[in-house]
Amino acid sequence: MxxxxxxxxxxxxxxxxxxxxxxxxxxxxxxxxxxxxxxxxxxxxxxxxxxxxxxxxxxxxxxxxxxxxxxxxxxxxxNGKVLALLGAEIGADYITVLACSINGEILFNTTVPFQHDDMNASLEQLVGLLKHAWEIMAENRHTVLGLGIALPGLINPLDEKVVVLPNINWQEVSIAELLRAKFAAKNMPDTPITIINDANAAALSEFVFGHTQYRRSPLIHLTMAVGVGAGIITEKGLYKGFNGWAGEIGHAILQPIDGLPCACGQHGCVETLVSQRALSRMVTQTDRLLSMDTLQRRLAQGDELVKSGLAQVGHFLGIVLRNVANILNPETIIIGGPMSQFGNHLLEPTLISFVKHSHQNHIQPHIKLCEFGHHAAALGAAAAVLSLHVEPLGTPLHLAQNGLLR
Ligand SMILES: [Zn+2]
The missing domain is CATH 1.10.10.10 (Winged helix-like DNA-binding domain superfamily/Winged helix DNA-binding domain)
Incomplete structure (x- = not known):
């Protein structure tokens, strides 16, 4: 190089x-x-x-x-008034599309529930939502710089192809290429597209657009949804690891003996104890996945099963965060993803467990809830587009696309 x-x-x-x-x-x-x-x-x-x-x-x-x-x-x-970024998230059972200014101000957003049984149908739905966002940006005289898409799984860091999305069962596909073909068929603008893992995107949203004062790295952002992943920001930007697997904390093993089976084939993974799926199992005593809307409604009604489930999730989450803090010594740990909407019902038992499992000489990181709620991954995907424009050193792919790599 x-x-x-x-x-x-x-x-x-x-x-x-x-x-x-x-x-x-x-x-x-x-x-x-x-x-x-x-x-x-x-x-x-x-x-x-x-x-x-x-x-x-x-x-x-x-x-x-x-x-x-x-x-x-x-x-x-x-100047936040003219240039805009598009961000999207393919979630386990929804699609979010938003547009924001280069300052991170959200100008338009929409989320629709969607079952991703057929990839082509999912991409058609995504393109329809993006077309609408583009039209609104054009009406408001905003110029779109590019599109970032957050996906729940492993993305090859060199060519941005999807390796595998376990929760929606897509694998070995170039989403950017498929989207470009659909944009051309609908006479939509050709725009730079970047693909990013959802947990990494959520971490980037806080780092690029967040108002937090804790700007010194490392920063860890935990995305708690049906699955669990972490984005790690160091002084050099997102840390993706050798093969792009860094931050796959959902499959760190907490209970190898007598642990519940995990989607990855192991037993007792973090995801079986601290995810939306884990909370659903604690509440229903079955494998039925409850939606966040259902869980939040039942919590608001004072449902004791949901309350005690959240206390258990917080107990295990405190242990997970203690382990993360011991390995990476972060300044800040952010709890994000849909489950951050439980607020103090999740944060308080987590902090109690974190302190209980800490040594008195441990330096404590700041642990806080995500600033951008359910928009974090889509906003972070938009932030990834901004990073292409403002970071002097991108990935080899982006350097090549920008004519900076010979
Ligand atoms: Zn697992």
Whole structure:
């Protein structure tokens, strides 16, 4: 692998560096940008003007402050008014599509229940929802930069092909290629498409768009749904592991002896104890999966089975998080996915169990509920599109697509 150093490539990398700095330090001045990038002031001035003209950046006027020369200092922010991102999530029994600004403000969203028995029917439904989102963006004069799709399973990190989605039984398929063909058939715009694992996407939503103050890595985001997965963010971005399997915590084994059978073929996996499926089993004493709507309604009605089920789930979740903290020493652990909607009913027993299983000398991470609720994965898929535009180093595939890899 080698990087070319042509003038246009360097300009592109410099643009990305400026956008990235403005994203992480809203209100930054041109002088500060020059200092932090090592570029001279006139180069920064030109790059910033180009980015303002291209609608990536906006100037923030601060009328009360005057510098020594009597000029009004201006800070730079991302312009959230024109450029937009599309994000989608194929969930175990639903599809979510949303559009957001480059600041992460949600401009449109829709979720429909859907059974993914037939992949073609699922993709047709997804394309219909995306077409509607696109039309709304066009009506509002937003320009769509690209589309990110979050999927519940293993994605090859090099070519973004689906390896396997165990909960909906899709495997060895290029979703992006199939979608491009459907877009062309419906005269929809050709746009960059990125495919990402749902737990990784949810982690990215917090890291890119979250308001949390805990921005130092590592950050762990646990997605608790019918299955369980984790996204791990390090100082270099998403950590995917050697084959893309990093964060598959749902199949870490807690009860090898006498544990319940798991969809993966093992016994006593984390998913059999702390997922929506596990809670359903605790409530019904059968294998019948209860929807989140049903579980939440029964909790609101004071159902003791749901309450005690959540206490059990929290007990095991505290142990899981203790193990995660021991291995990765994260600053923050976020509990997300549909089950985060149980709020303190889930968080409180989790924290009690976490502390109970901690040594007094353990440094405690911040453990909190996800900020974006059931939109996290779709929003994170949109954030992955933004990352393609603003991170100087992407995957080899994205570098090649952007002409940065020779
Ligand atoms: Zn398993």
């Amino acid at each position: 080698s990087f070319s150093s042509s003038h246009s490539d360097l300009k592109q990398i410099n643009r990305l560096a400026v956008i990235n700095l403005v994203k992480t330090k809203p209100g930054i001045s041109r002088a500060d940008l020059a200092k932090r990038t090592g570029l001279n002031k006139s180069t920064i001035g030109k790059l910033v003007q180009d980015l303002i003209d291209d609608l990536w950046l906006a100037e923030e006027i601060t009328p009360t402050l005057l510098d020594g020369a009597g000029r009004r200092p201006t800070g730079l922010t991302l």
